[in-house]
Amino acid sequence: MQNDELQANVSQLLTTATFEEGGDWLTVNVGADELLPLASQLRDDQALTFNYLFCLTCIDWKTHLTMVYHLTSTQYRHSLVLKVKLDRDRPAVESLAFVWRTAEFHEREVYELFGVDFIHHPDLRLLILPDGWEGKNPLRKDFEDPINMIRL
């Protein structure tokens, strides 16, 4: 499916979604509370079948955080990017671990590095960082560690 067809399909599923074009993939901006229902629909819709979440990450813009989800369909070979803007002080979004199982580990990584709270996540704890790093979020732009870090 081409990007313009994808855009028509997604705007039927969620009328409040806004779109960005220009890249290879169609980017869909959605609100934090709309993410989970839209994600389920994108996966289950017969014409779309986004059955694979191949990248889940977060960006710290200093003013806010953005969650980025890259979806693809192994059946139709089309891809889509979902973006969700989050409040930087209290970032929280519904977990997608029950839509795409791979999100469980990715969300744990974003949780430890950016401190995003994934609501209804089955097992939200540190993934790679050792004990004692809870709440420190080293990939935040304002993270400071005077012992290990040398500031440029």
Next chain:
Amino acid sequence: MAYVNDTASQFPVQVHETPDGGIVLSKLDDVINWARSNSLWPLTFATSCCGIEMMAVASAKYDFSRFGFEVARASPRQADVIIIAGTIVNKMAPVLKRLYDQMPDPKYVIAMGACAISGGPFFYNTYSVVKGADHIIPVDVYVAGCPPRPEALLHALISLQQKIKSGLTREQIKTGKD
């Protein structure tokens, strides 16, 4: 006779000429160091992209077996030299220390590439990278580069051999005393 004389610069002997031939004179320490320097088994240890370059040095084109480095060991207990090929992060530091401690003496360390020397491109603004492997274990030879060319690693290996052949400790080399 001619054979011994030709290799005199490599093999640490003096030939004492006598009317019917000659006597080879040497010191056991020098012979042991010479033997040691020509059979250095590296530990299979590579933490990032420098490891790919190290594999290239092992391959047919550069071939560090020409200098006696070909027997890469998967166990530190059988290795003589550890080539730190890559970034050492805080989580890897105790592992590196343990590997070094498990190697039998005499043991040698080569810090390959910018990461192993100083943290390299991860020197600033990182919470996780050790700023130089010599914070953890002593290093004999440093190779600059990101990653170093295979020729540079070969040069480092040969430099290590010369260091061993000289029979001097790190401190003696640093202070310039024999």
